[in-house]
Amino acid sequence: MAMSSATAINPSGAKPKPFFAPGRVLIYTLLIVTSIYYLIPLYVMIITSLKDLDQIREGNIFIPTMQPSFDAWVKAWSQACTGLNCTGLAPGFWNSVFITIPSVIVSIAVASISGYSLANWPFKLAEWCFTILLVGSFIPYQVFLYPLVIITREMGIYSTLYAVIFVHTVFGLPILTLLFRNYFASLPEELFKAARVDGAGYWRIFFRILVPMSLPIFTVAVILQVTGIWNDFLFGVIYAGPTNYPMTVQLNNIVNSLQGVKEYNVEMAATILTGLVPLTIYFLSGKYFVRGIAAGAVKG
Amino acid sequence: MTNSISIKDLTLNFGAVSVLKNLNLGVAEGEFVVLLGPSGCGKSTLLNCLAGLLDISEGEVWIKNKNVTWAEPSERGIGMVFQSYALYPQMTVRGNLTFGLKIAKMPAAEIEKRVARAAEILQIGPLLDRKPGALSGGQRQRVAIGRALVRDVDVFLFDEPLSNLDAKLRSELRVEIKRLHERLKNTMVYVTHDQIEALTLADRIAVMRGGIIQQLAAPQEIYNRPANLFVAGFIGSPSMNFLHGATVDGGRAFQFGATKVDLAGYDGGAILDRGKAILGLRPEHLLIQTNAEPGHTIAASVEIDEPMGADSLVWLEAEGGTKMSVRVPVERRMARGTNVHLKVDVSKASIFDTGTEQRV
Numbered sequence: 001m002a003m004s005s006a007t008a009i010n011p012s013g014a015k016p017k018p019f020f021a022p023g024r025v026l027i028y029t030l031l032i033v034t035s036i037y038y039l040i041p042l043y044v045m046i047i048t049s050l051k052d053l054d055q056i057r058e059g060n061i062f063i064p065t066m067q068p069s070f071d072a073w074v075k076a077w078s079q080a081c082t083g084l085n086c087t088g089l090a091p092g093f094w095n096s097v098f099i100t101i102p103s104v105i106v107s108i109a110v111a112s113i114s115g116y117s118l119a120n121w122p123f124k125l126a127e128w129c130f131t132i133l134l135v136g137s138f139i140p141y142q143v144f145l146y147p148l149v150i151i152t153r154e155m156g157i158y159s160t161l162y163a164v165i166f167v168h169t170v171f172g173l174p175i176l177t178l179l180f181r182n183y184f185a186s187l188p189e190e191l192f193k194a195a196r197v198d199g200a201g202y203w204r205i206f207f208r209i210l211v212p213m214s215l216p217i218f219t220v221a222v223i224l225q226v227t228g229i230w231n232d233f234l235f236g237v238i239y240a241g242p243t244n245y246p247m248t249v250q251l252n253n254i255v256n257s258l259q260g261v262k263e264y265n266v267e268m269a270a271t272i273l274t275g276l277v278p279l280t281i282y283f284l285s286g287k288y289f290v291r292g293i294a295a296g297a298v299k300g
Numbered sequence: 301m302t303n304s305i306s307i308k309d310l311t312l313n314f315g316a317v318s319v320l321k322n323l324n325l326g327v328a329e330g331e332f333v334v335l336l337g338p339s340g341c342g343k344s345t346l347l348n349c350l351a352g353l354l355d356i357s358e359g360e361v362w363i364k365n366k367n368v369t370w371a372e373p374s375e376r377g378i379g380m381v382f383q384s385y386a387l388y389p390q391m392t393v394r395g396n397l398t399f400g401l402k403i404a405k406m407p408a409a410e411i412e413k414r415v416a417r418a419a420e421i422l423q424i425g426p427l428l429d430r431k432p433g434a435l436s437g438g439q440r441q442r443v444a445i446g447r448a449l450v451r452d453v454d455v456f457l458f459d460e461p462l463s464n465l466d467a468k469l470r471s472e473l474r475v476e477i478k479r480l481h482e483r484l485k486n487t488m489v490y491v492t493h494d495q496i497e498a499l500t501l502a503d504r505i506a507v508m509r510g511g512i513i514q515q516l517a518a519p520q521e522i523y524n525r526p527a528n529l530f531v532a533g534f535i536g537s538p539s540m541n542f543l544h545g546a547t548v549d550g551g552r553a554f555q556f557g558a559t560k561v562d563l564a565g566y567d568g569g570a571i572l573d574r575g576k577a578i579l580g581l582r583p584e585h586l587l588i589q590t591n592a593e594p595g596h597t598i599a600a601s602v603e604i605d606e607p608m609g610a611d612s613l614v615w616l617e618a619e620g621g622t623k624m625s626v627r628v629p630v631e632r633r634m635a636r637g638t639n640v641h642l643k644v645d646v647s648k649a650s651i652f653d654t655g656t657e658q659r660v
Contacts, residue, residue: 190383212390
């Protein structure tokens with residue numbers, strides 16, 4: 001009964017388009033072609049890293065090997081040579097971990113609290129601070145390289161991992177503070193007022209009310225910082241000192257070492273290994289990342 | 301009578317802009333005062349000063365005989381309800397209600413008792429373990445009221461609490477707030493731009509404009525004897541009819557074009573002869589009739605009528621193109637172009653001096 005009465009009503013509005021409508025075909029073709037374009041290098045890297053040198057010399061870079069082996073990966077991780085050191089990427093990996101974790105935590109902690117102060121507790125010089133931060137986030141890094149060498153030397157941490165951590169933390173602050181300030185400013189002001197009427201103070205409002213609402217922006221900050229710091233090369237070369245090079249510098253040294261045979265498979269494996277950390281972060285947090293970027297963009 | 305709230309010479313400046321100027325306001329114990337005015341008149345700002353959320357530039361704020369001018373919001377003995385509800389989204393309703401009490405380190409048994417009482421009064425018992433996101437607008441505002449209620453304070457502050465609700469819910473909650481006030485007998489200060497809310501809820505209304513209280517009086521007083529042109533025009537829908545003319549014959553009559561209206565029985569001060577004056581007449585204080593009564597009627601022709609269910613509004617044009625509206629029973633339909641005469645009830649009229657805009 002219900003069916004017959006329903007069919008008697010003529011549908012209104014545009015008919016849904018068939019799946020293979022011209023517009024859709026075009027879009028998908030474009031997306032697929034673009035994806036292939038970007039995935040081919042990755043594909044070549046993976047299959048090359050699984051070949052041995054004889055197979056690589058055959059020259060068919062697009063054809064996968066029938067006898068895949070992970071020897072090149074093992075070598076890249078623990079045996080590849082840079083000059084006289086044949087320790088592979090492993091020490092660099094751990095250096096990068098020791099640099100990234102504290103830099104990310106400290107810079108986000110300081111920036112989120114500064115952003116919160118700027119957005120919610122207006123003080124006399126808040127406008128000035130805001131302007132300085134804006135300027136600070138646009139000055140090219142290179143300007144500060146030499147002054148920071150002197151500063152870290154005077155602090156007695158030059159040529160150690162702490163110098164790199166310090167530099168990354170400082171350089172992360174302006175842009176992260178702006179990010180957090182804008183996010184907190186976009187949250188309803190009345191929420192903050194309600195918490196004050198409830199008797200919550202500076203820290204309690206921050207930790208109990210605002211932080212739980214700010215997961216997306218913290219995710220964005222973590223991703224920005226982890227990828228930025230992990231991929232950094234310049235600060236690592238300058239401030240870490242030869243025994244503390246991060247993974248990116250180590251990778252560069254392996255790929256550019258000029259002695260002996262060029263081991264393409266090892267270099268490919270080393271490159272993939274280095275890129276693996278940011279890649280994992282992106283995969284794990286993609287959803288929050290998009291949400292956070294959108295949320296942070298709402299208000300200036 | 302002791303004042304529950306006293307605001308003395310309060311001034312608030314934002315930079316060079318003065319938002320509130322030398323404002324004085326006393327609210328009696330258990331009184332319901334509504335701050336009413338158009339957007340930007342300073343009413344919400346005044347409430348925020350009262351709550352301690354804005355630091356004032358000059359003056360004093362007293363609540364319950366305590367000078368709280370520089371006290372933290374939580375120390376003032378106030379509860380506040382916001383327009384956007386301002387519920388903490390990550391906490392359950394119970395968490396929202398108890399957040400402030402836990403900060404005040406109240407014993408768990410007392411917290412439990414207060415939550416139970418608020419839940420009973422506001423009928424939010426079944427919602428206690430839900431998060432605000434799972435509640436409707438009306439329920440959220442109830443919880444927001446509950447958050448003020450559990451604080452067990454003397455003064456409630458409402459900042460446009462019903463503005464985010466749809467018309468039907470708004471009138472329901474309006475009645476509930478009134479019921480709440482009768483039950484709790486707290487002092488309440490309520491900010492709104494909705495004159496119906498103001499007229500229905502208030503013991504006294506403070507009509508504000510430009511950071512200054514224009515008139516502070518009971519709703520009927522404000523409605524019938526508005527202190528100035530602004531209050532007269534702001535209160536009442538449709539607004540009061542204004543006839544621009546002059547008072548003549550030593551204040552015994554109002555001259556409007558060729559028409560003269562006898563002012564005997566006017567409820568106000570000495571009218572005197574004023575070269576320029578305005579006669580204000582509310583749409584319901586005019587009577588449409590067919591015969592002219594010289595000295596008591598104004599000639600007009602019907603433009604349009606608007607039946608509104610309970611009654612009907614007739615829009616007319618009087619001498620000199622002055623637009624007027626008259627409220628009539630809904631059965632009475634008027635044809636366009638009909639020439640009629642409007643009988644004036646002088647005892648309910650208002651005369652304003654055009655220069656000072658004050659009521660005579």
